[in-house]
Amino acid sequence: MSESVNYGYLNGEFKPVNEINVSIESKGFNYGLGCFGGVRAYWNETQSQLYIFRALDHFKRLALSAKILVMSPPNSPEESVAILKELLRKNDTRQNTYIRPLLYHDSNEITPEFLEDDTSFAIYTRPLNHYFNTDTGLKLCVSSWRRISDNSIPGRIKATGAYVNSALAKHQAKKAGYDDAIFLTESGEVSEASAAHIFIVRNGKLISPPSTTDNLEGITRRTVLEIVAPELGLEVEERKISRTELYVADEVFLCGTGAEIAPVTEIDSRIVGDGKVGEISKKCQSTYWDIAKGNNEKYLNLLTPIW
Numbered sequence: 466m467s468e469s470v471n472y473g474y475l476n477g478e479f480k481p482v483n484e485i486n487v488s489i490e491s492k493g494f495n496y497g498l499g500c501f502g503g504v505r506a507y508w509n510e511t512q513s514q515l516y517i518f519r520a521l522d523h524f525k526r527l528a529l530s531a532k533i534l535v536m537s538p539p540n541s542p543e544e545s546v547a548i549l550k551e552l553l554r555k556n557d558t559r560q561n562t563y564i565r566p567l568l569y570h571d572s573n574e575i576t577p578e579f580l581e582d583d584t585s586f587a588i589y590t591r592p593l594n595h596y597f598n599t600d601t602g603l604k605l606c607v608s609s610w611r612r613i614s615d616n617s618i619p620g621r622i623k624a625t626g627a628y629v630n631s632a633l634a635k636h637q638a639k640k641a642g643y644d645d646a647i648f649l650t651e652s653g654e655v656s657e658a659s660a661a662h663i664f665i666v667r668n669g670k671l672i673s674p675p676s677t678t679d680n681l682e683g684i685t686r687r688t689v690l691e692i693v694a695p696e697l698g699l700e701v702e703e704r705k706i707s708r709t710e711l712y713v714a715d716e717v718f719l720c721g722t723g724a725e726i727a728p729v730t731e732i733d734s735r736i737v738g739d740g741k742v743g744e745i746s747k748k749c750q751s752t753y754w755d756i757a758k759g760n761n762e763k764y765l766n767l768l769t770p771i772w
């Protein structure tokens with residue numbers, strides 16, 4: 466074991482990541498026939514502990530993605546958590562880390578067809594503090610790109626090929642000077658951001674569009690709805706949101722494993738609320754971090770300690 470080597474995992478073997486390669490003939494590479502997860506582990510300095518947040522839930526969601534993409538994952542979600550723990554230990558991980566498990570169809574046939582016996586399983590990790598600026602408030606736009614519908618490429622799962630849709634919207638938003646984009650569905654309802662869910666706050670209530678509006682079955686969104694909001698005594702509602710409701714919301718925030726809880730202060734050049742990071746968003750953010758980083762004893766069952 467060496468601190469300078471960054472190990473990854475592929476089909477039963479731990480190897481330096483730069484020695485793990487995918488064939489140019491692989492269907493996973495040619496057609497995007499794969500799915501992935503995005504998991505976080507937080508380093509808790511006071512406890513000298515690394516905690517993976519909701520590891521089993523992430524691998525269970527990956528298994529659902531695999532089901533839709535007709536894959537045979539070589540490992541169960543429980544076995545995958547054990548593999549990830551071993552990888553983090555091998556890498557001597559003692560910092561905030563982003564974890565990327567991947568399942569992909571790895572045969573070299575030319576037809577874009579699912580084979581049930583060609584599934585490869587890989588994981589790599591890398592240091593990550595924040596994905597978004599979580600302090601000052603994001604500036605977003607509503608994208609002219611529509612969210613892919615469940616009847617074309619299901620946004621309910623993290624299909625690798627589906628991220629062309631995210632990249633188109635993100636590129637357009639960044640070029641126009643925004644931090645990220647909000648997708649509408651084909652029928653014009655608010656869906657989600659390029660790689661995060663959206664919440665609006667109206668009259669003290671948290672409102673978020675359900676997964677039936679073509680967004681990912683989100684682990685952070687569920688954490689906000691089922692744990693963070695009750696902790697704070699906040700009412701929640703899952704329902705469709707129309708575009709102009711974004712403009713009149715008191716507060717808006719994005720959430721996701723990478724995104725964490727990121728307040729939004731501007732949408733389509735309109736000020737959200739009073740233009741400052743909202744008080745409810747701030748409370749949700751700190752409650753979420755306490756839970757995810759192992760500072761709230763009540764929720765240690767959601768964490769997998771590494772050391």
Ligand SMILES: Cc1ncc(COP(=O)(O)O)c(C=O)c1O
Nearest residue numbers: 660661662681683684685721722
């Ligand atoms: C398209 C999309 N939506 C939402 C999210 C947030 O989901 P989660 O909270 O499960 O990470 C992500 C990131 O994983 C994503 O890629």
